[in-house]
Amino acid sequence: MGVSSKDMLRAIADGEDDPEKLANFARRTMKRKKEELELALQGYVNPHQRLMLKTILTHIDFLTEQIEMLDQEIAKRVSTYQEDLERLDSIPGIATRMAEQILAEIGTDVGNQFPTAAHLCSWAALVPGHNESAGKRKSSRSKKGNKYLRSALTEAAQSVRGSKNYLGALYRRTAGRKGKKKAAIVVAHAMLRIAYYLLTRKEMYVDLGEDYFDKQKQASIVRHSVRRLENLGYTVTITEAS
Secondary structure, eight states: OOHHHHHHHHHHHTTOOOHHHHHTTOOGGGGGGHHHHHHHTOSOOOHHHHHHHHHHHHHHHHHHHHHHHHHHHHHHHTGGGHHHHHHHHTSTTOOHHHHHHHHHHHOSOHHHHOSSHHHHHHHTTOOOOOOEETTEEOOOOOOOOOHHHHHHHHHHHHHTTTOSSHHHHHHHHHHHHHOHHHHHHHHHHHHHHHHHHHHHHTOOOOOOOTTHHHHHHHHHHHHHHHHHHHHTTOOOOOOOOO
16 A cells, blocks of 8 residues: 555556556656566456446545544644653553553543552453462453453554563563463553553653563572571671672
């Protein structure tokens, strides 16, 4: 649906069938593929197909106009919440459009609407389940929540899977143990918790780093080792190597 392609399609719909003339609509880098385009544009299009093609293009133009009109209306309505949008936009994987959608779903007074981040995540049905209790496995099927918010955040979670940041590391760590679907839910849950704290504390996102879990594991090993030595009667002093 690039400019060159749409011009070619419109010309075909209007009755043009000369491959050379159609290929001349190519712009920028597509001009280098003129010979290939001429070969691709050879063929027969009957009047019925031209009519359907024109109908589809007209419908696409109508939808594009409606999207632009709605974008302008959304921008007008959220203009007074620009700082909140910037806070949400600072989260990896959350762009401006996604930030607008999150704010539209959870509201602009999230602190009073939801007492804690856990309440918000539960409302959106983005709470990773504990599927085993007393040796019995439970259903891992997700509860019903706000499907629009859940869908948007799950999509955002998928977009950070290769990112070199905390959320990217969380996705890969979870995917390795529980699979990609569970990883998307876990990261979406983390994103929503982060969003809650940013909006209620009026802060910008600060990333914990891709090596966050490695540092946590290292700290855990150190604590465990110190505890064992102290239980054996030793006094332990930890000094970091230069």
